[in-house]
Amino acid sequence: MQEKYNNFNHLKWARESGQDEVLSGVSQNRFLDTQSILKKADSSSLMENAGLSENKSLFNVKPAEEAANAAKTLSELREAFISFEGCSLKNTAMNLVYGDGNAEADVMLIGEAPGADEDREGKPFVGISGQLLDKMIHSIGLPRSEVYVTNILPWRPPGNRQPTPGEIGACLPFVKRHIELVRPRILVLVGGISAKTLLSRTEGIMRLRGRWFNYQVDFNGDSIPAIPVLHPAFLLRSTGQKANAWKDMVAIRKKMKDLEV
Ligand code: URA
Numbered sequence: 001m002q003e004k005y006n007n008f009n010h011l012k013w014a015r016e017s018g019q020d021e022v023l024s025g026v027s028q029n030r031f032l033d034t035q036s037i038l039k040k041a042d043s044s045s046l047m048e049n050a051g052l053s054e055n056k057s058l059f060n061v062k063p064a065e066e067a068a069n070a071a072k073t074l075s076e077l078r079e080a081f082i083s084f085e086g087c088s089l090k091n092t093a094m095n096l097v098y099g100d101g102n103a104e105a106d107v108m109l110i111g112e113a114p115g116a117d118e119d120r121e122g123k124p125f126v127g128i129s130g131q132l133l134d135k136m137i138h139s140i141g142l143p144r145s146e147v148y149v150t151n152i153l154p155w156r157p158p159g160n161r162q163p164t165p166g167e168i169g170a171c172l173p174f175v176k177r178h179i180e181l182v183r184p185r186i187l188v189l190v191g192g193i194s195a196k197t198l199l200s201r202t203e204g205i206m207r208l209r210g211r212w213f214n215y216q217v218d219f220n221g222d223s224i225p226a227i228p229v230l231h232p233a234f235l236l237r238s239t240g241q242k243a244n245a246w247k248d249m250v251a252i253r254k255k256m257k258d259l260e261v
Contacts, residue, residue, distance in 0.1 A: 061173060068177035074103055077177055081154055087170040093155035095122035099178065105148040106261040108184035110175065112193040112231065113153035113163050124149045132232035133190065136245060140253040148182050152194050168197055180217060185261050187215050187224050188252060191231030199226065210248045225255060
């Protein structure tokens with residue numbers, strides 16, 4: 001039987017669909033935001049290989065690429081992100097969650113997207129999974145102050161839902177530029193979304209984790225060794241995976257030694 005429309009049922013539906021925080025008393029037309037980015041254009045091969053090609057005809061990635069590539073420093077890239085209107089997650093998030101740690105670091109970690117704590121503080125990996133991530137890297141002698149941390153998406157998806165391929169594709173030029181500007185010696189891809197997006201792979205994280213890949217850097221054809229690792233949020237739910245998580249950390253430590261990092 002169809003449920004009757006009333007205020008209570010509407011609120012129930014909103015909650016169940018992940019709308020768990022009130023950010024503004026003024027309503028916004030989200031359809032307008034979407035329309036502004038739904039333009040016919042091409043997309044990068046990374047998007048296609050990561051299974052994002054269904055958006056190929058929908059997204060014009062050129063403005064994002066131009067804005068990201070024009071940034072010559074990390075602070076310019078942050079400003080470019082702040083001005084970027086191509087991802088409607090910006091409208092529901094409280095803060096831009098850009099990067100944290102040492103911008104000169106040899107090791108750069110890239111997660112998925114901010115959660116509620118990160119959104120509130122404007123910093124990546126500060127909540128419970130961030131605390132576990134800090135412990136994981138600390139176990140191989142890497143404090144947060146010696147790594148650089150960011151995410152594929154700088155805005156929290158409402159209710160921590162999975163980011164859509166369109167949202168990932170829209171922000172991808174910024175992530176790629178972020179990597180170019182930090183120029184780490186080692187990339188740690190935290191979780192499946194980060195690994196699949198940046199390595200253009202379709203396998204799940206259980207198949208990708210603990211293996212070394214080459215992340216192709218655009219600026220001069222160089223590549224950076226990149227390792228997918230289990231996401232700390234997954235580890236908090238699946239404690240049986242601790243041994244694998246430890247193996248991944250040991251692999252990073254060994255690579256650091258080999259590269260004299
Ligand atoms: N999970 C992520 O992938 N990134 C964060 O910043 C926080 C939680």
